[in-house]
Amino acid sequence: MREGPDIARIASLVGDPARANMLNALMGGTALTASELALEAGVSLPTASSHLSKLMDGGLLTLASQGRHRYYGLASAQVAGMIEAIIGVAEAVGPKRVRPGPRDAAMRMARVCYDHLAGEQAVAMLDRLFDRKLLLREGNEIRLTSAGASHFSALGIESQAKARRPVCRACLDWSVRRSHLAGTLGAAILDKIIAEKWARREKDSRAVVFSPNGRQVFERVFLS
Amino acid sequence: MREGPDIARIASLVGDPARANMLNALMGGTALTASELALEAGVSLPTASSHLSKLMDGGLLTLASQGRHRYYGLASAQVAGMIEAIIGVAEAVGPKRVRPGPRDAAMRMARVCYDHLAGEQAVAMLDRLFDRKLLLREGNEIRLTSAGASHFSALGIESQAKARRPVCRACLDWSVRRSHLAGTLGAAILDKIIAEKWARREKDSRAVVFSPNGRQVFERVFLS
DNA sequence: CGCATGGTTCGATCCTCATCGAAGCATTCT
DNA sequence: AGAATGCTTCGATGAGGATCGAACCATGCG
Structure with missing residues (x-):
């Protein structure tokens, strides 16, 4: 009522x-x-x-x-x-899974969420971006610092706020219970990861699988 | 699948x-x-x-x-x-909120919630009772001060904790997004309002309608 | 044009589930 | 103990909606 x-x-x-x-x-x-x-x-x-x-x-x-x-x-x-x-x-x-299959493990690690990266990798990345003061947590919102703007620009990752769509947004992760990065920046980063072939999308799944080399590069760039 | x-x-x-x-x-x-x-x-x-x-x-x-x-x-x-x-x-x-009918407006203003008063009137009342230090907010709970006890007693509003039922309890309001007063005191106040004919219950509805005079008295007693 | 393909609409069927009155438990008050 | 209160279960009823086959539009291809 x-x-x-x-x-x-x-x-x-x-x-x-x-x-x-x-x-x-x-x-x-x-x-x-x-x-x-x-x-x-x-x-x-x-x-x-x-x-x-x-x-x-x-x-x-x-x-x-x-x-x-x-x-x-x-x-x-x-x-x-x-x-x-x-x-x-x-x-x-839900019914406790009997045993998480390999695809589940991959999904937990890294997957696509609409247009950006989710999973442990993505959560770790967001944490690191905060540590390095490239992003700033402002209550419920996330702001790109000027240092962050030039950092991503130098990497060739360009993102701008579109109509109704912020550059940064927090999106809650279901595997880890913390936030990862959404928004146009999150989308641009995923584009970059795919474009550079650091990782590829699993067929018929949301899982994102990093190549051995790609993982190293990703970790150096985003998790260092 | x-x-x-x-x-x-x-x-x-x-x-x-x-x-x-x-x-x-x-x-x-x-x-x-x-x-x-x-x-x-x-x-x-x-x-x-x-x-x-x-x-x-x-x-x-x-x-x-x-x-x-x-x-x-x-x-x-x-x-x-x-x-x-x-x-x-x-x-x-769905920002297309249908035009609220008159009964909806009345509901928003004052209605019965189980056995106590809810709606804007009730939320305002609770605010005022805090201001006047008749009630004390203690984390999630509400306590009746000694000043409050004598105040309500003087008004002829008696309430005592019954089995498992506290004197005061906060109850969240859906129209306003804040708390109003429940518990035996909240129930006693509603009883008083009805008994003194300051307001009457709408038939087949939870709405509570104040009489012109009743509203004045209510505001003087609880919102002054 | 006529035909094939991708999608939607219509109509009929069926089944789940929300609902409430009445009756049944459980706990507490007197 | 008995009454009262709070809540759940049972049984019957009814409505909404999920489903699919068949017929119906729309677009593209030869």
Whole structure:
């Protein structure tokens, strides 16, 4: 009987298994078509289409039409953050996994969260960036210092605040229980990591696997 | 058909309006009883009980039994964080608040919360009682000062701690996001307000409507 | 153009689950 | 002990919504 933001509406959108699978699939950051999502969710195409329009109505997805293809993607990093938070709770209370498989270990270490890096590597990186005063924690927000700006610029990592999207934002990690870096800077760093081939994205997974050499470089640049 | 943490299960728990209201009510951090939560959610006690056991099974709540009272609370800060994240998305996505009807405005102003007064009036009253040192905030608890005791006694408002029920307790308000006064003192004050006909309860609603004269008296006594 | 492919809409079916009254436990007060 | 209070369980009811096949649009290709 209370008012306020309709949290039940949003949560119930995520609360259907088919839709949850779709959203999970989109957490990789790449937009997918309705058929791909139908396959991913294990439902027929009409069913998937129905779910997708509900998610669109709910504002959780964006749609990019390209010819006869329609690519669905998560609406925002905020939505991604919410899903991460739900995953975290599900992970904490869920049926204790029998034994974490190798892919789980990789996911824990480094994975894609919408458009930026998450996992232990990402958490360690953010800690280090604070230590080196390249970033400044300001309550709930994160600010890029001038030292940080020139540092990243020197690395060839450029990021600017876009409409409604800050350069830096904290995003809670479900494996570690601490924050990692989101925002345009977080996205730019992930781009750099992939572009330089320090790591590659696992196929059909959110896991990010560093090459032996790439890990060394990454650690020297971000964790030193 | 990917596997992983059962996020749909968790999200669907939050996805029911009644449960969402309960969780929202618990976001204040104070544990509440099943009856209080039933009132907050606007459902019958059996229904509330059913929801609560589902939330317990899902691991979102903890239960502290104290005699015949059973206090439900959020299981962890992680759960609270998840709900905050969902609220964030809901606010970002649905700023289209419908025009609040007259009864909603009345509810916002003053309403019954279980057995005590809630709403803006109640929040203002509690603030004032602190200012006048009639009550003392002690961390999460509220204590009646000796000055307060004689003050309320002079007004003919008598309250004593009953079994397991404190004289004063903070209760989070959903319209304003701050605490109002619960406990036997809060109940006694509401009794006084009704007995003196300063206000009457709206039929079939939790709203409490002050008479013009009653409001003046109330403000002089509690808000001066 | 006609055909194939990717998506959506419609209609019917089915099933889960929210809801409440009544009855049943459990604990505490008198 | 008996009454009262707080809460849960049971049983019946009903509504919302997930699902899929078939039919229907839209775009691109030859």
